[in-house]
Amino acid sequence: MEKELTFEKAFKRLEEILKLLEEGDPELEEAIALYEEGVRLIQFCEEKLKKARARVEVILKEGDRFRLETLEKAEEILKNAGK
């Protein structure tokens, strides 16, 4: 479960937990578990966000095949190709 955890899943679950705690009436043990899970999810999301940045690649089509290149390299290739 933890391995597949994505930001979106974590965030959604977090909102779900908040809703459960704010509107639901969970057992005490469940409330504790929910709280702990919520804190873990917040940490997870924060970690992910702190490192967040965009990574750019360019799709180059060669016949029916595709190749991914960095922006700089792709620019060079396409310039030379006269596009």
Add this chain to the structure above:
Amino acid sequence: MTLWKTPNLFFTEQETLYFKVKEIARNLKDLIEKNFPVLWVEGEIANLRYSHSGHVYFNLIDEEASLKAIIFSSQKDVLYTDALKNGIQVLCLGRLNFYPKSGECFFIIRRLEPVGRGLLILKKEALIKKYSALFDPNRKKELPRFPRKIALITSLFGAALRDFLKISAERWEVKILVYPVRVQGEGAELEIVQAIKDINEYFRDVEVIVITRGGGAFEDLAPFYTEEIILGIKNSRIPVVSAVGHEIDYTICDLIADKRYPTPSAAAQEILPDKHKILAELNIYRKKLLQSFEQKLSKREKKLMNLKLQLEEKNPFKLLHQIETRLKNFIHRFSLGFERFFSQKEKELLFFKENLKKHHPLQKIRLKEEKLQELELRLSKSFAGFLEKKQRELQAGLKLLESLSPLKVLKRGYSMVVKLEDQKIVKRASQVKEGDLLEIYLSEGKIIAEVKKTIAGD
């Protein structure tokens, strides 16, 4: 002037300057129709009207001249018939027809191409009309809230890409694939459509496709006003965002896309969440989480406390203690009352005793005893006298009785007859009858006899 300079021509061929209307009309018809077989004419539409029969009439005009034009209803090839407007610049293919009856010359249009801005407006309206169902807002796909992979369809060398990347660089954890295409010029729409297709097919984990280019001349935006763009975007499984062209003017691409933004920068801002905003949101969530958790906790605590209190109230020891206290109380009160009662009674008793002492009867008793003794004495005295007197009387009575006793008579030889039946003394014979049993008392013993016969006396 030309006519006058070449009179010979007419004279030699027709030999006269006199024409009938139909002759000159026929000549004009020939002249016009043969000299201008098929031609392209550019002009602005004016005085546009639609006839009942479905033909379209308008004037093609420019600054100096005007030409009457018709699109016949049978001319199905003309695309924009329904969307024509006065003031629009069009390029028309057709031929000139002269109508002898009205003496008018008409441009019969076979093809019509809007040009410049008019072209785009007309194309847009015609395409919207044709594919109106595809522009339904309900068809629009939702964009993911936190996209991980997006694809940009744009020119690799345009400002649009740079603008987009500048905004997105530090904004969000995202992979951006750039699919380079031409964004203007003939056939650019085909490249864009191919890119949409390729991304859908080969880059299936892409969550949003962004078609973008910077603003430009209207002619430059022509690829984004095409049928191909409509169908290409319609067929995309992945949501498509359009950020093409101008702030005010929506291209067909903008309208068919699932989402439209005015500029590449705006698109980047809207598609990619801002991590700083989300971090702030997470902070709020952290507070909310703690708050609601503590609320739950304090709620439980309160409940627990209440239960404890309730339990305490029902504690059997406490109950027992209560009963004990009440009992003790009761006993105490009881003994107090009891004591009070007794002391009261004791007091009363004492009072009675005193009272009794005061009214002791001994004195009376002595007095009465004395009287009693006296009375006793008197009684015994008087009784003895009485007894003596009675004894004397009795003696006298006895002597009298003895002298009168029938037994004494019997001793003298008399007997006494009694009827056995009723013990009545028989004094007369008539008292008995024959057969009666009689008892006869003698001086000594008695005889039982039977009456044999009665003899009455006198």
